[in-house]
Amino acid sequence: MHNYLKSLAAASFLTLAACHTAQNTTPDANPVSLAGTSWRLVALQSSDDAIGVVHPGDPAKYELSFGADGRVAARLDCNRGSAAFSQATTDKEKGAINIGPMVMTRAMCPPGSLDTRIGRELGFVRTYLLKGDRLTLVMMADGGTQLWQRAAGG
Numbered sequence: 001m002h003n004y005l006k007s008l009a010a011a012s013f014l015t016l017a018a019c020h021t022a023q024n025t026t027p028d029a030n031p032v033s034l035a036g037t038s039w040r041l042v043a044l045q046s047s048d049d050a051i052g053v054v055h056p057g058d059p060a061k062y063e064l065s066f067g068a069d070g071r072v073a074a075r076l077d078c079n080r081g082s083a084a085f086s087q088a089t090t091d092k093e094k095g096a097i098n099i100g101p102m103v104m105t106r107a108m109c110p111p112g113s114l115d116t117r118i119g120r121e122l123g124f125v126r127t128y129l130l131k132g133d134r135l136t137l138v139m140m141a142d143g144g145t146q147l148w149q150r151a152a153g154g
Contacts, residue, residue: 032130034066034087038154039135047142056114063151072099076115079105095127
């Protein structure tokens with residue numbers, strides 16, 4: 001039984017590794033630019049199972065807009081924010097992104113707001129995955145993920 005569990009764990013690890021590699025590679029030679037796109041929050045996924053998945057009460061209150069000027073503008077509930085961002089410029093680095101510290105207004109949003117959490121987490125994002133109209137931002141060191149849906153016109 002012990003060998004069976006070891007084999008199962010190894011197979012699961014290899015399958016996950018293969019899926020992760022396959023998701024971050026695309027047939028195009030150039031990285032997909034996020035400049036000129038806008039996104040609405042779908043969910044925040046923690047790597048800590050005790051926290052789990054958090055869905056916003058109103059996704060329209062959480063929006064990211066990546067500008068061609070290297071800035072990302074954020075609507076985070078009752079607050080607004082802005083930060084510099086840069087993406088990988090080579091095929092080898094495809095999927096890498098760096099979002100600088102978010103400068104935010106400090107209005108007191110209603111209880112349950114995700115504004116502070118999202119603003120803080122964006123500074124820890126290191127990679128992204130763009131699949132159709134879904135953008136997944138992945139934080140460093142198993143910090144979790146943010147899932148965004150393309151906004152209308154974005």
